Amino acid sequence: xxxxxxxxxxxxxxxxxxxxxxAVPLLKHIDTQKYEVVCVSPRNYFLMTPLLPSVSVGTxxxxxxxxxxxxxxxxxxxxxxxxxxxxxTKTKVITCNSDGTNTVSxxxxxxxxxxxxxxxxxxxxxxxxxxxxxxPQFDMKYDILVVAVGSExxxxxIPGVEEHAHFLKELLDARRIRSAIxxxxxxxxxxxQTAEERKRLLHFVIVGGGPTGVEFxxxxxxxxxxxxxxxxxxxxxNDVKITLIEALDHVLSMMDKQIxxxxxxxxxxxxxxxxxxxxxxSIKQREVVVQFxxxxxxxxxxCSVVVWAxxxxxxxxxNRIREIIGLKAQSNRMGILTDRYLRxxxxxxxxxxxxxxxxTIEQPKLVDQIQTLFEEADTQRxxxxxxxxxxxxxxxxxxxxxxxxxxxxTIEKTFEEADKEKxxxxxxxxxxxxxxxxxxxxxALPATAQVxxxxxxxxxxxxxxxxxxxxxxxxxxxxxxxxxxxxxxxxYVGGDSAVLDFSGTKPIFDLFNLQPLSGRSAAYLWKSFxxxxxxxxxxxxxxxxxxxxxxxxxxxxxxx
Ligand code: FAD
Ligand code: NAD
Numbered sequence: 001x002x003x004x005x006x007x008x009x010x011x012x013x014x015x016x017x018x019x020x021x022x023a024v025p026l027l028k029h030i031d032t033q034k035y036e037v038v039c040v041s042p043r044n045y046f047l048m049t050p051l052l053p054s055v056s057v058g059t060x061x062x063x064x065x066x067x068x069x070x071x072x073x074x075x076x077x078x079x080x081x082x083x084x085x086x087x088x089t090k091t092k093v094i095t096c097n098s099d100g101t102n103t104v105s106x107x108x109x110x111x112x113x114x115x116x117x118x119x120x121x122x123x124x125x126x127x128x129x130x131x132x133x134x135x136p137q138f139d140m141k142y143d144i145l146v147v148a149v150g151s152e153x154x155x156x157x158i159p160g161v162e163e164h165a166h167f168l169k170e171l172l173d174a175r176r177i178r179s180a181i182x183x184x185x186x187x188x189x190x191x192x193q194t195a196e197e198r199k200r201l202l203h204f205v206i207v208g209g210g211p212t213g214v215e216f217x218x219x220x221x222x223x224x225x226x227x228x229x230x231x232x233x234x235x236x237x238n239d240v241k242i243t244l245i246e247a248l249d250h251v252l253s254m255m256d257k258q259i260x261x262x263x264x265x266x267x268x269x270x271x272x273x274x275x276x277x278x279x280x281x282s283i284k285q286r287e288v289v290v291q292f293x294x295x296x297x298x299x300x301x302x303c304s305v306v307v308w309a310x311x312x313x314x315x316x317x318x319n320r321i322r323e324i325i326g327l328k329a330q331s332n333r334m335g336i337l338t339d340r341y342l343r344x345x346x347x348x349x350x351x352x353x354x355x356x357x358x359x360t361i362e363q364p365k366l367v368d369q370i371q372t373l374f375e376e377a378d379t380q381r382x383x384x385x386x387x388x389x390x391x392x393x394x395x396x397x398x399x400x401x402x403x404x405x406x407x408x409x410t411i412e413k414t415f416e417e418a419d420k421e422k423x424x425x426x427x428x429x430x431x432x433x434x435x436x437x438x439x440x441x442x443x444a445l446p447a448t449a450q451v452x453x454x455x456x457x458x459x460x461x462x463x464x465x466x467x468x469x470x471x472x473x474x475x476x477x478x479x480x481x482x483x484x485x486x487x488x489x490x491x492y493v494g495g496d497s498a499v500l501d502f503s504g505t506k507p508i509f510d511l512f513n514l515q516p517l518s519g520r521s522a523a524y525l526w527k528s529f530x531x532x533x534x535x536x537x538x539x540x541x542x543x544x545x546x547x548x549x550x551x552x553x554x555x556x557x558x559x560x
Contacts, residue, residue, distance in 0.1 A: 017145070018149050022357075053174075053215040056174040089320055092143065145354075207288070211489075243275060335358040356455060377389060
């Protein structure tokens with residue numbers, strides 16, 4: 001442990017890894033009278049990820065979606081810009097460095113921002129050897145470690161993705177995409193360009209029909225219709241094409257079916273081609289190679305800018321922690337398993353917590369939970385139950401099983417599917433097989449800002465209340481375990497429309513039996529939601545200005 005790190009005060013030290021959606025609410029609400037709090041993260045700002053698709057086409061400017069971590073949390077919390085690369089759970093020491101070898105996603109690379117673009121023209125094509133960055137590796141002691149390091153893009157090791165596709169996860173990714181779109185149009189304007197090459201240059205492909213892919217496709221279509229059409233009328237009329245490729249048979253498959261259907265229809269009107277049941281097998285410099293479901297053949301699609309949005313996986317530091325606590329590294333988003341107080345499983349002294357995208361709360365399987373309820377209700381051991389009675393029992397038990405609350409809609413659907421003859425009675429066997437299928441889908445909480453922020457806030461409240469840090473028996477200290485309150489899912493789908501899915505929001509909105517919402521009213525809700533979510537007055541003002549500026553003068557199409 002370095003000299004500068006010796007714990008001088010008497011307060012226990014909490015080290016928080018990350019400056020994202022999970023870490024910031026925690027840092028804002030933790031009691032600094034009670035704890036010494038240190039935040040370690042390679043990114044010295046909070047990033048408003050829901051607005052990244054807007055940044056990638058210039059609807060909103062880069063500085064609008066970030067807020068310096070220091071201004072957010074104030075001087076009482078120490079911030080150190082570094083990657084945590086290792087944890088020693090025995091001595092309670094973390095090791096950090098500035099390049100986070102193998103721990104950083106492409107967008108985090110701050111150094112490239114300092115390189116002047118060779119393509120900018122003029123005299124400035126030299127590389128400045130920066131002398132302001134000397135960052136020796138350091139160790140730091142902790143009493144409590146909160147891991148909130150998020151996730152990184154999952155390429156599924158598909159060839160060519162790392163080399164040729166853009167991600168949309170960090171601010172620099174959005175800036176790169178904005179620049180690449182501009183590049184494609186300027187290249188297409190070169191007089192000697194062939195018609196075929198123009199078409200390729202102006203074919204934009206998005207891989208992944210989850211919310212990231214859908215929102216980016218929507219913003220791009222808005223950009224083309226509202227601005228590029230004015231500056232490049234012929235190119236837009238003849239050559240521009242946007243294609244969204246999705247491996248499943250629906251986009252936004254995690255939302256209500258009505259919403260997927262609405263989005264697909266809406267995209268057709270917005271001139272976005274949606275290729276469903278299509279799997280991207282590889283990406284080459286000027287093409288995407290796909291396989292259609294049911295066919296063995298590979299088809300090449302010529303294109304220029306490819307945005308890869310096929311989901312997330314655990315970061316190397318998350319897998320490193322998994323290994324330290326005796327679990328295998330994973331190539332999916334599983335991350336660090338926690339109990340319902342969000343403490344990492346396998347750390348016996350309870351000193352490590354994990355929240356947000358890098359964590360999964362371990363829950364008993366749904367099938368086991370339901371089986372227990374079933375047996376409880378079937379007092380006469382008939383092996384069959386009245387559906388209504390059973391539903392009522394599940395409702396009553398919901399507070400004991402947070403998973404039931406979130407997925408009560410799924411459970412209801414499962415009942416209906418299992419009871420094929422509409423007898424109103426269920427046998428344990430039919431229920432069992434149906435629930436096993438449902439279980440696969442719903443084990444983890446979704447990887448969203450909503451979940452991360454609630455978890456961060458929860459940890460702050462929990463640690464503020466803990467009276468005995470040495471005792472891991474939180475029940476004895478009367479501390480509540482974490483309960484997620486789902487407020488619905490929102491996605492912008494372009495043309496001033498958004499979709500809003502309330503399923504699983506029980507008991508808050510479901511009381512009013514709210515149906516999925518789409519169209520303009522949902523877009524206003526989307527806007528007002530993100531406006532109120534913007535963390536400070538400064539960013540709120542910038543966002544309001546950006547929206548007004550875009551409406552009045554259009555987006556800035558210059559590349560820099
Ligand atoms: P993050 O917010 O990603 O923060 C992780 C932090 O850890 C970062 O500060 C990072 O720099 C830091 N870090 C990384 N490695 C290390 C390390 N080794 N040591 C220390 N620190 C490290 N969710 C919604 O609910 N609604 C939306 O509308 C929405 N829109 C989205 C749009 C896009 C384009 C994307 C990409 C995501 C969106 N999400 C949305 C998902 C949401 O952003 C994530 O679920 C959320 O950011 C997770 O929060 P987190 O704190 O776990 O991670
Ligand atoms: P996702 O996992 O939600 O969706 C990825 C999609 O890519 C899936 O539909 C999958 O079938 C498809 N896919 C995977 N491999 C493919 C391939 N080779 N070819 C074609 N399609 C392929 O990922 P995401 O959209 O990046 O979202 C990541 C997380 O962030 C999610 O938890 C999401 O809920 C959250 N998020 C939320 C919002 C919002 O609420 N508005 C916006 C963005 C992201």
